[in-house]
Amino acid sequence: MKIRVFVDTNVFIFAFEFPASNSRGIVDLLNEEKIEVVISEMVVKEVYRYFRRFHSKELADDYRRYLFETCTIVFSEEVENKLDNYRGLIKEKDLEQLVVVKEFGIKYLIAYDRHFEEIEEYRTPREFVLAMGLEPFEREY
Numbered sequence: 001m002k003i004r005v006f007v008d009t010n011v012f013i014f015a016f017e018f019p020a021s022n023s024r025g026i027v028d029l030l031n032e033e034k035i036e037v038v039i040s041e042m043v044v045k046e047v048y049r050y051f052r053r054f055h056s057k058e059l060a061d062d063y064r065r066y067l068f069e070t071c072t073i074v075f076s077e078e079v080e081n082k083l084d085n086y087r088g089l090i091k092e093k094d095l096e097q098l099v100v101v102k103e104f105g106i107k108y109l110i111a112y113d114r115h116f117e118e119i120e121e122y123r124t125p126r127e128f129v130l131a132m133g134l135e136p137f138e139r140e141y
Contacts (some may be wrong), residue, residue, distance in 0.1 A: 001035045003132075006101045008048040008111030011125055012063070014141045016051075018076060022125035023135050029132065030070055037071045042096045056138060059126075074100045078135055081117050112141040 004115040007026065014023035029035045044067050051060035067073070079099045090098050101109045101121050108128055109121040116122040125127050 001034060002034065003108070004036045004038055004072075004104075004106050005110055005128070006040055006097065006106045006121075007037045007043070008097060008109070008116075009043050010051070010112050010141070012043075012047050012067075013050055014112065014125070016063075018139075018141070020137060021139060021141055022129045023112070023141050025129050025137070026125055026132060038074060038100065038104060039054065039071045040074050040079075040096045040100045041076045044068075068122055074104065079103060089117065099139040 005026075008032075011023045011026055014021050015027040018024065026035075027090045027131045041059050044064060045066065048060050048064045051063050054139050059096055076096060079096060083095055086095060086102060087097050094113070097109065097111075098116075098119060100106070102121070107121060108123050108131075109116060109119060110128045111124055112124055123131065124140045126136045
């Protein structure tokens with residue numbers, strides 16, 4: 001059985017922008033079907049906006065399609081009635097991600113974001129790569 005992990009927006013961005021990174025290693029695990037990646041609707045939107053703004057509409061469309069084909073997506077409406085249970089534990093912009101992790105019992109929340117540091121499931125990309133028994137890159141992301 002594959003490990004289910006939540007992957008935050010910055011991991012997908014770092015994986016694309018920095019091919020020699022731990023984030024890229026995580027995306028490689030996804031592509032090799034060695035992990036099951038769960039993301040929120042918010043992650044899809046943030047990734048799309050990033051690629052549209054800094055690259056092109058075509059690349060943004062391709063990346064969004066990739067996310068829909070490879071990841072399990074939890075839509076905002078699926079967790080909206082649970083947001084209040086976790087409000088105040090984290091910044092509002094990261095609340096949906098936290099709710100998905102907690103409500104779906106996901107073991108790891110992989111991100112490079114200090115806002116998640118107090119969350120027990122949080123791992124940096126480097127920490128997750130190490131947990132998988134792989135050789136990490138020097139940098140955290």
